[in-house]
Amino acid sequence: MNAASDPGPALLEVRGLSKSFGTLRALQEVDFTLRHGEIHALLGENGAGKSTLIKAVTGVFPRDAGIVRLGGAEVAPRSAKAAVDAGIATVYQEVNLLQNLSVAQNLYLGRQPTRFGLVREAEMRRRATELLAEFDLHIDVAEPLGNYSVAVQHIAAIARAVDQSARVLILDEPTASLDRHEVEILFAVMRKLAARGIGVIFVTHFLDQVYEICDRITVLRNGRLIGERTTAELPRIELIRMMLGRELAETTSERAAAQARQVGEICARFEDYGKAGYVAPFNLALRRGEVVGLAGLLGSGRSETARLVFGAERADSGSAAVEGRPVRLQSPRDAVAHGFGYCPEERKTDGIIADLTVRENIVLALQAKRGLSKPLSRAEQDEIAMRFIRMLDIRPPEPERPIGLLSGGNQQKVLLARWLATAPRLLVLDEPTRGIDVGAHAEIIRLIRELCDNGLALLVISSELDEIVTYSDRVIVLRDRSHIDELEGEAVDVSNILAAIAAGTTGAEAGQA
Amino acid sequence: MRLPPVAITAIVFVVGFALCTVQFPNFASTRVAANLLTDNAFLGIVATGMTFVIISGGIDLSVGSVIGFTTVFVALAIERLGVPPLVAFAAILLLCAAFGAAMGAIIHVFDMPPFIVTLAGMFLARGASFLMSTESTPITAPLYSTVSDFALRLPGGGRLTAIALIMLAVVAAGAVLLHFTRFGANVYALGGSRATTALMGIPVGSMTVRIYMLSSVLAGLAGIVFSFYTAAGYSLSAVGVELDSIAAVVIGGTLLTGGQGSVVGTLLGVLIQGLIQTYINFDGTLSSWWTKIVTGILLFAFIALQQAMLGIARRAGPRKAGVLKS
Known part of the structure; x- marks a missing residue:
């Protein structure tokens, strides 16, 4: 000592x-x-x-x-x-x-x-x-x-x-x-x-x-x-x-652009939603055209919240409603049926299927949603793949290239395309910019903003606070597997998030139980 | 904790032997017991090598073909080329060592599944033996008649033959090597987790080479023993023995996924298969294919048993905390 x-x-x-x-x-x-x-x-x-x-x-x-x-x-x-x-x-x-x-x-x-x-x-x-x-x-x-x-x-x-x-x-x-x-x-x-x-x-x-x-x-x-x-x-x-955090000055200018947006009505609502020993019950309302950021340290319950919302883990308390109607989210399949999409943190293991082509990866979720009895024709698949390759500027623009050969940023775009093809109402993104080089990083952030302007509801997790501040309309702060604070509008800035996380972190061990 | 599977194998053997004795009073004799050892000598030797391979988390499908190759090689060397038998034995064992080392090296260096590499080895060795000769070549060297005449006489008329003694010696040496040396501990370690073993500083590559070398050398030795047993070399001999030996290893309580097992269990597994065969010979009316059927049922039963025990172990819940004083 x-x-x-x-x-x-x-x-x-x-x-x-x-x-x-x-x-x-x-x-x-x-x-x-x-x-x-x-x-x-x-x-x-x-x-x-x-x-x-x-x-x-x-x-x-x-x-x-x-x-x-x-x-x-x-x-x-x-x-x-x-x-x-x-x-x-x-x-x-x-x-x-x-x-x-x-x-x-x-x-x-x-x-x-x-x-x-x-x-x-x-x-x-x-x-x-x-x-x-x-x-x-x-x-x-x-x-x-x-x-x-x-x-x-x-x-x-x-x-x-x-x-x-x-x-x-x-x-x-x-x-x-x-x-x-x-x-x-x-x-x-x-x-x-x-x-x-x-x-x-x-x-x-x-x-x-x-x-x-x-x-x-x-x-x-x-x-x-x-x-x-x-x-x-x-x-x-x-x-x-x-x-x-990074230096605060860098982020304030970009933040201004996020202010002007109009948000729509609530499309998904979770009340007292939680799972014992996983995430404490939380209230969460997601509106059309709104980006909600989840901020917190590693192990604070961010990914756990995302997995509950997407049905990858079953909640044992609370209720969920989509467009005002109560729903049960027992599995990712249910979530997809209600128009949810989820890009997990571990892109390589949980997201892409490396040996399949870009086209096959893009149509995967849509095909799963339609069911095997209604196969997409090859022409439809080609049309969808090309549409998203153009829309998201996936490079190289070759639908038949195995996705494993693409860069991290382009793989992430293909994953986005996969869910966008299902025309979701809510998209959950867990660390969308992880392991992506700087150029692609900015592009993914721009895409998140655009999707939102088109009326999609987004729930985004990121460890980069300045990034969260850039695109979020609201930020939920987590600590020790519970939602401890919610910042909105002017209050969304890096120092406020830091203060919320730091405010008496005495119970960090609770997260281990 | 490691005892139960072997104990069950032992009980199956004793109960089986007792049942045979009840039906055929002549069964319980040193003659039957000694023949059991002699008839299965080559299988016991090759299964000992297989035990090391399977405990280390691998598999060796080439051993049957290596036995066939060895019998042809030895027969041709002695009978056609006039090579002294002992020189031929030394040559084939060296060749087998090189063959096993090559398979082990390929498995390690190219990170290929042992199943595929040894499957290729199986085709290679079988093909090579056909290339040398497609006919059965009788071996008439004096050493062969000396060896087959040699036997320790047991009270009750049993003859413990030279090849039975070789097999028992191999099993004993194998047990010592596996259970009481660093090499043996490393074999278990590899079967536990290859990556972890490497991180603990064990030379995984050289271990892999040596394990497959051991298996191939013992297959070569089994081939020599097989040539004593049949006094001939034939390219079609020992077809499917790799599967018999895998069955013996698994029935002997070794985990097919590696990490647990014993040589003594393997010997019991071999003897159980021999026991079924002997019963069929005594009966006289049954088809000898019943051996395969009963072996199949036993194999299934043992694997089911292993899975059940693993399941129980997992469900046993919280593990021992250990006595901690702080």
């Missing part, structure tokens, strides 16, 4: 690290410094570059530029194993141990004590028991690892890493699936390791945990380093601003 005030020699130094995936610049000249015996939070929203930074440092991805020094000596591991050998170990949220092996085998796999080529099982178990005892964990190490809770598995993974002489321990979202008591145990382990001089990098999105245990904080956004501060000197609202 005292490492914060003592600028000792750096344990791990990252300088000018860059990494691109195709045209997407995932990391741009990022610097990062970890000192001996400190717990250092690495923060940022989805897509900020946290995982990319970790994977580039540990050799999972090759890096494009930059150097990494460990204890003053340059290291360039080519694989996770090489990184461990160099002294940098990573424990991921998904425990990377083997459920089918015993705890002892997991701790010593590949380095079991042997005699005449045979594993000394008793000796291995004795050592495993002792090793875990150092972490106050007293379990039967002969049992398969899968029989134990995730917290125990995390500690086993940390014990394995530390026992392999790790000097730097990276914990990637280790607390996401732990309850409060288990978090305490993990923190005790982290403090113990820091006291031994090990540098711990803690990636998380629970800000309370950051303030509880971390000495310093590094924030990334859009692949760039935003800043490095000591925890004690960084107020919470300032931290959230670093994670979400």
Whole structure:
């Protein structure tokens, strides 16, 4: 803990690290410094570059530029194993141990004590028991690892890493699936390791945990380093601003254009709609020609709200009405029948079907809505595909090209086209600009505005606050899986959203339950 | 936790043997038991290799063809070329090692499904043996008669033959390798999760190569044993043995998806198949195809059992929290 005030020699130094995936610049000249015996939070929203930074440092991805020094000596591991050998170990949220092996085998796999080529099982178990005892964990190490809770598995993974002489321990979202008591145990382990001089990098999105245990904080956004501060000197609202906001001046001018719009009558209304342990009940009215933005930190319940609205999760309380008539949204199929569309966050896995052509991807939802008994003729399909390719300016304008070969921005447009072809009344967009280069980014935003002017109701989720402010007529702010505030008209600006999110974030753990 | 499937296999074997004894009083003799081992020696050897492959999460469809290829290769080398048998054995085992290593390397480097790669290996080996000879070639080398004359006499008239002893030695060595070495632990690890095993610093590529090498070498050894058993080399021998050995492994309690299993279970799986065959021979009126039918039913029953046990394990709900003191 005292490492914060003592600028000792750096344990791990990252300088000018860059990494691109195709045209997407995932990391741009990022610097990062970890000192001996400190717990250092690495923060940022989805897509900020946290995982990319970790994977580039540990050799999972090759890096494009930059150097990494460990204890003053340059290291360039080519694989996770090489990184461990160099002294940098990573424990991921998904425990990377083997459920089918015993705890002892997991701790010593590949380095079991042997005699005449045979594993000394008793000796291995004795050592495993002792090793875990150092972490106050007293379990039967002969049992398969899968029989134990995730917290125990995390500690086993940390014990394995530390026992392999790790000097730097990276914990990637280790607390996401732990309850409060288990978090305490993990923190005790982290403090113990820091006291031994090990540098711990803690990636998380629970800000309370950051303030509880971390000495310093590094924030990334859009692949760039935003800043490095000591925890004690960084107020919470300032931290959230670093994670979400850009400079306020940039956005105000664009905002003016959004003011003048006329909004129509309510087309979908949700009252006390919610699901226990998923999203607290909320009221939401969506009007024709209106964009409603959902703002909040990662894990605050934005995507969960979208999934409830679209019927991908079933609500267990409240009621929904479309055009004034009560409806039941039991499945996405119901939602589509009522004229809803949904572009999910994970475009690659949940959205596009990479091997199908642009035309086939566009007509998919329309065909599903009509039912298999009324197939669209090829001529109709061609006509629809060309209409949307022209309307949304999809490039290259070739309907027969497999969608997997298009850029991220154009894939997103095809997904929009898919839903627009069904002539929806409400479209839900989850992070529509994620992973899209800057030019396409502006175009998607322009499209959102246009769709809205044509009388569509839009519910949009984005981590980019200035983006939300640009196109939203109303913004709903979420925290800890509940809707906590609603901003309208003049009140929609970045600083108000930040203030709403930051206002007493004391209950962040509630989100874990 | 790992015991039950094997225990069930053992119970099935004991109950089956008891039922046979009730019907045919002569059944419970060392002679029947010893013949069971001799007749299934080659299957026991090849199934031991298959156990490693399946526990590691793979499959090896080439083993039957490798056995066929081996018998033809050995017969032609000894009879046509006059190569001393032991030299021919060494040569074929080296060739098999190279063949298995190549399959393992292709599976790893090109990230191809083992099913496809070893299916190609199966066609390749079978085709190559036809290329060498399409006829059955009798082997008359003195070593062959020496080996088939050798046997440990058991009380009660049973003869524990050389090939039965080889099989038991392979099973014993396989059990030690699988259960008591780092190599064996890595095999289980691979079957648990390939990606995780790699992240834990295990050389996944060389492990894959060595596992398929082991399987092919044991298939080659099984081929040599098969040539002792039939005293001939024939390109059509051991057709479908890859499936018999997979069946033996699964009946022996090994999870077809990998990560769990044992060599002893596999031996029991082999013996159960042999038991059915022996029963049919004793009966005299049944078609020998009943072996396949009963094996099929058993296979189905065991896979259903595994799924049921997995389901129960999942439904068991919250896992042990462990004793935590903080």
